[in-house]
Amino acid sequence: MNTVPPSDTFFSASPEWGWLVALYFFVGGLAGGSYFIAMFIDLFGRPADRALARIGYYISFPCIVLSGILLTLDLKRPERFWHMLIESNTFRPMFKYWSPMSIGSWALTIFGLFSLIKFLSALSEDGKINWPQANRWRPPHPLGTTLAVVGGLLGFYVAGYTGVLLAVTNRPIWSDTPLLGMLFIVSAASISASLILLLAERSRLTMPGVRALHQMDGWVVLLELIILIALMISLGPVFRAWLNLWGVLLFLVIVLGLLVPLALFWRRDLLGARNLIGTAALVLLGGFLLRVVIVFSAQGV
């Protein structure tokens, strides 16, 4: 090789993180994002919006369980998944605050507990399980407020640490920009808001918070577009790594997953009654493909 690559990151090897990881990035984003959006509704919404918050908690818990399964299956030695939390030689807790994968493993575990509590709380509120004490797990009870806020912050972490984890490598693209974590957090918010809206629409829920959440989703998608453009600029000459089929897919993500939904947010009459469903479906598709592009393109270099 006599040509000099655009970055020193081009000499590293691919970890061969495949579909399980790409899917985890999406599902984990939904788990964290749905929780923190539900937290907003919990804290700032009206009593009439509570059904919307419950949708968020109903999404979060199954998604975090699925995240754990996907991550375990992706290990080459899945039976050793617990080595992430417990040092296998000494049986002491394994924790490295400077390793995103180490903190992420703890965050997923602890967030899973918060997610489970809020899931049970939502079931109780809907009368699907009989658990009167669950009232304390919802704001305005101090315990409920604490659960919402701490869980929401953990949700932000779960949604974003994956981007930081990719940046804390030596792979091209991933480690050539510091913006992946930010992109993943904002994208987690947009896909989660979209899924909550989609499920609310499917259940024919017409609480007032739907409009506010739809508006929020529009702003978040705009922010995501700005961050993605900033990310592409921050790559500098490494951007050339996207001048291939992955770049085409990324272009589709920008058009179908961001620009078209933005147009639909502003022109709500474009699709008529299907506007909300169409917008949400495109944002979700775009969010998934964005992760596919980021995970796979950096490993094909």
Add this chain to the structure above:
Amino acid sequence: MAEPMGFYTDTTVCIGCKACEVACKEWNQLPSTNGGKNTLSGDSYDNTRALDGIHWRHVKFVEQFTDDRKDGRWLLMSDVCKHCVQAACLEVCPTGAIIRTEFDTVVIQSDACNGCRDCISACPFGVIEINPASGTAQKCTLCYDRLQAGMEPACSKACPTQSIQFGTIRELKERAQKRVAQLHQMGEKRAYLYGADDKFLGGLNSFYLLVDKPEVYRLPANPQMPTRNLKLGSWFSVLGAVLVGLMGMISFRNRGAEERP
């Protein structure tokens, strides 16, 4: 702790015999590629292709020829884990499977590794891969078992030209600097040491004498720690969370204003 030990590889005397590769495979009982049914790569005499979980030594063949092939040279280099003083793999490993030994070398404990592959993407040299036989990440151990028994690593023991030299880092650096001076005196002004000082990764406990740019040998000119992005990446993520939070609050608060009579 014992004195830091390592390799000094003088690429100018490597003859590409691959005795180091064979000795490494034999001592460490590494399986063959594809059950022994390997194919030719078409890349010079290099059919090993790259360092990975079952190739812990790799002799690189770099052909530098003019278009008419009247003039040219081969650059040969036996590549291996660099046993970095600041090791990227050790830094990110979430299970504690990667350790620094009493010889200042870096070793993956196969019984603790769960195959998450974070170390693979962290290593700036592309040294680590999964060994399919164990399902764990593996690389050169600098023959930790032999070192503990007072023996030298299998590869350097087998090297017939002393291209790979083993010893204390202090001794090896002295030897390498003398060799660079000798080559300069003989007219090979391009000779220099890669990784012998602490310009990157705190220095490499397996360093090289090269006669061309690092990239020519498929080595990064300025390898860096993966955690260089940790702080900035985290702060940007926090900013993203704050902006999403603000958008949520504004959207829900505006609604309140709109709905009030």
